Amino acid sequence: MKIALAGIGKIALDQHVPALAASPDWTLAATLSRHGRVEGVPAFADIDAMLAAHPDIGAVSLCLPPVPRFDAAQAVLRAGRHLMLEKPPGATLAEVHALQAMAADAGVTIFATWHSRMALGVAAARDWLAGRRVTGGRITWREDVRHWHPGQDWIFEAGGMGVFDPGINALSILTHILPTPARLTAAELDIPANRQAPIAARLDFAGGITADLDFRQQGPQTWDIALETDGGRLALSQGGNLLEIDDRPVQGRGGIAGEYPALYARMADLVARGASDVDLAPMVLVADAFTLGRRATVASFDF
C-alpha cells in the first residue's frame, strides 16, 4: 500500500524513512515538508495538492510538531485516507477527540502511535506485571535536548510540551504495563526564564511511583523505569528495550525488531482489519501535569 510521510525532519529521516524502506507492507510514495525531502520520492509543500495528485496513496503518516499537525490530519481524513500520528497525537486532547470522530465518520483507520510501547522489553513487562500489585517505583528519563532536538525551538514554545516530549514516552510505557491506571497526584515543572515549556519535571503518582524527567542530561542518557511489586522487582532500561526481573535479564517477546518497523506493521494490520487505535492515557497524564503542576522559573536555556 502506498503511504505519504509529512514533516521531513530528524525523526522522519532517522526512523520513519528507514522503517518504510524495510517494510513489506508499505511504499513511500510522496513526502510533504516545507524544506525536507527524501531522495527519489515526489515532494510536496501543500497537503491538499499532494492528496489530489496521488489518489493511490491510501495512508498518510504525520511527523509534524503537535501544534501544526491538526490541520494536516484533518485534510488527510477529509480526503478519506488512513491516518498515522507520531506521538504526541496532537497539541490538545479535544483535537484528538475530534480526529477520532472524523475518522469514524469517514470509515478510515486512525492510529495514534507510541513508539516506546514497541521497545523490546515492554510486552514481557506488561505480561509479568499482570496480576501483581505495584507498591512503588521510579521513572528516570533524562536526555540531552541539544542532541535529540538540535535547534528545535518549537519544543519549548507553548504547546511544544518541553521535557514531556521525551517524558511522554516513559508515560506511554507506564500506562501500558501497569495493571491499574496511573493517577497523577502532584507535579513540579521547571520552566526556563526565556521559555514557555518545562525543561525538567518531577511527578508523583498514586501508589508511590515518582518520575524524574530532565532535558539537560549530558553524558550517558537515562531512560529507566523501575517498579517494586508484591512479587519482585521489575527494571526496564534503555527506553524499554532491556527488561530485568530481580536483577536478572529477561528475554523480550521477540517479534519485529525496531520500534518504528513494529509501528508500521501494526498500522498495516489496523488498516487490514478496518480498526483504529487511539489511547490517550499518556497525553491525559501530561495534561494533568500541566493543570496540577506547580511551576518554578529556572535558568534561561539556549540551544
Next chain:
Amino acid sequence: MKIALAGIGKIALDQHVPALAASPDWTLAATLSRHGRVEGVPAFADIDAMLAAHPDIGAVSLCLPPVPRFDAAQAVLRAGRHLMLEKPPGATLAEVHALQAMAADAGVTIFATWHSRMALGVAAARDWLAGRRVTGGRITWREDVRHWHPGQDWIFEAGGMGVFDPGINALSILTHILPTPARLTAAELDIPANRQAPIAARLDFAGGITADLDFRQQGPQTWDIALETDGGRLALSQGGNLLEIDDRPVQGRGGIAGEYPALYARMADLVARGASDVDLAPMVLVADAFTLGRRATVASFDF
C-alpha cells in the same frame, strides 16, 4: 433518601443546603467539614467515621476544593454510596476516570455536576442551535474573585484552576449547547507574580469563538455567551439564565427553578434509574488551555 454533604463552605451554605432543604427527594442527614456545620445536622470531621455511623445515608455530595476531593470521593465509593461532585469533578482528568471506573465496579451512581448547564436559558439555547452552523462567538466571563471567593487562597494554588473555576461554568454551557465539539486552538494565561493559577485568560476556539475570562472585575459582573450562526444571533446572559435570539428575549424551557435544585432532582433521577452522568468536555478544555496556553506574569494579587 438520606444524603450527606461534605465541604461546608460558601457554596455549600449558599446553594446546596437550601436546595436540599427544599428538595422532595433528599434529606440532609450528616455533614463533613473541618470547620463548617449546619444547624441541627450531625457533623463529622472524618468521612469514614461518618459513613460507618450512618449506613442509612445512600449518597454523598462533595463540595470540597478539587485537590482534596479525590480521597473523599474514593471513600464514598468504597462504602458503596452514590456520589455527586461539585464542579470541577476533580483536580485531574485521570482521577475522574478512576472514579468512573470505581463507581461502575461498585454499581453506584456518579454524577459530575455542571450547575450552569441548569441555568434557565441553556436548554432552549441548545435546542435552537441544533442544526444551525455557528460562524463565530464571544464568551465574556468576568467576576470579582474577592466577592465570590473571599480569602480562598486554594483557588490560586497549583491545581486550584484560578479564573477557570468560574470560567469552566462558561465552558460547561458552551460544550452543552454547541452542535459540534469545541476545540481550543490557542490560549493566553495571566498568572499573578505571587500565585500559581491564572487570574485572567483569553481563549481561541476553532470556528471563530473567543473567550475573555477575568477574575478582577469590579462593579457589575458579566457572564455572557454570544454566538453568531447562519440562522441568527444567540445571546445568553446572566450566567445562562437569560436567552435572547436576534435581540428578542426567549422563554426558557421551564422546569425546576434554580440550578442546584435542578441538580439534586437530576441526581435523584440518576439514582432511581441506576445511571451515571460524567461529561468531562469542560474539564478537557481547561486541561488543554493549561497544556497549550502561553503564560504571562502579571501584577501580584492579594485578597
